[in-house]
Amino acid sequence: xxxxxxxxxxxxxxxxxxxxxxxxxxxxxxxxxxxxxxxxxxxxxxxxxxxxxxxxxxxxxxxxxxxxxxxxxxxxxxxxxxxxxxxxxxxxxxxxxxxxxxxxxxxxxxxxxxxxxxxxxxxxxxxxxxxxxxxxxxxxxxxxxxxxxxxxxxxxxxxxxxxxxxxxxxxxxxxxxxxxxxxxxxxxxxxxxxxxxxxxxxxxxxxxx
Amino acid sequence: xxxxxxxxxxxxxxxxxxxxxxxxxxxxxxxxxxxxxxxxxxxxxxxxxxxxxxxxxxxxxxxxxxxxxxxxxxxxxxxx
Numbered sequence: 001x002x003x004x005x006x007x008x009x010x011x012x013x014x015x016x017x018x019x020x021x022x023x024x025x026x027x028x029x030x031x032x033x034x035x036x037x038x039x040x041x042x043x044x045x046x047x048x049x050x051x052x053x054x055x056x057x058x059x060x061x062x063x064x065x066x067x068x069x070x071x072x073x074x075x076x077x078x079x080x081x082x083x084x085x086x087x088x089x090x091x092x093x094x095x096x097x098x099x100x101x102x103x104x105x106x107x108x109x110x111x112x113x114x115x116x117x118x119x120x121x122x123x124x125x126x127x128x129x130x131x132x133x134x135x136x137x138x139x140x141x142x143x144x145x146x147x148x149x150x151x152x153x154x155x156x157x158x159x160x161x162x163x164x165x166x167x168x169x170x171x172x173x174x175x176x177x178x179x180x181x182x183x184x185x186x187x188x189x190x191x192x193x194x195x196x197x198x199x200x201x202x203x204x205x206x207x208x209x
Numbered sequence: 210x211x212x213x214x215x216x217x218x219x220x221x222x223x224x225x226x227x228x229x230x231x232x233x234x235x236x237x238x239x240x241x242x243x244x245x246x247x248x249x250x251x252x253x254x255x256x257x258x259x260x261x262x263x264x265x266x267x268x269x270x271x272x273x274x275x276x277x278x279x280x281x282x283x284x285x286x287x288x289x
Contacts, residue, residue: 086270
């Protein structure tokens with residue numbers, strides 16, 4: 001079934017589409033989807049897989065020209081099927097949950113910085129974990145934009161998938177990753193200035209806990 | 210701002226792992242099929258494609274799809 005070369009798959013799935021090849025690809029995608037979803041989905045697995053495979057086939061056919069040929073055609077198609085399935089599962093799981101719901105922390109669980117004043121002071125001598133946490137807490141409030149804070153809290157505290165956060169912030173997954181990356185870089189830069197710790201030293205400090 | 214201590218600690222670790230040059234989800238998705246095939250053939254994609262490796266370490270959604278793709282390909286190979 002998967003013995004076709006990439007060129008043969010491309011030829012068979014281009015107009016006019018070879019229905020036998022389409023059926024073979026569908027069977028491959030169904031098997032792959034089943035293996036990847038069996039431990040993650042409890043109800044209606046067969047029906048879901050059928051829907052995902054059908055949607056994935058349409059996506060594959062619509063995007064044939066974007067196949068670069070640096071992997072096997074079936075691996076590329078399976079990658080698309082996995083993306084179709086997992087995006088839809090995330091959408092269903094989080095559909096009724098707002099960003100505000102997800103970023104709120106139950107009373108009593110929030111972090112309280114030990115040093116509430118003199119935020120511009122740099123620690124003297126060896127920096128402790130507590131001091132790093134206090135500084136980062138302060139930097140989150142003062143150095144990040146509201147969008148960056150919301151995105152970080154939604155993803156890291158609320159556990160909401162980036163794809164879902166992105167949709168609620170009227171952006172896409174790629175742009176949201178960049179928003180968070182820019183925030184991490186800003187925090188790393190300011191932390192180094194304030195605590196005189198490189199990113200490697202920050203990791204070492206927390207790895208020794 | 211209400212932030213849990215566990216979130217703050219995880220964020221500090223993420224800050225420590227932050228690189229100046231990181232790949233976004235879209236570029237990672239483009240490379241993922243090739244990356245997975247290299248991994249399954251015993252090559253060291255973390256050396257050849259370090260940006261993909263780092264993105265997968267930092268992005269839960271992409272890592273989830275990466276793991277799922279590995280499972281799918283294992284199943285297909287076993288059935289052949």
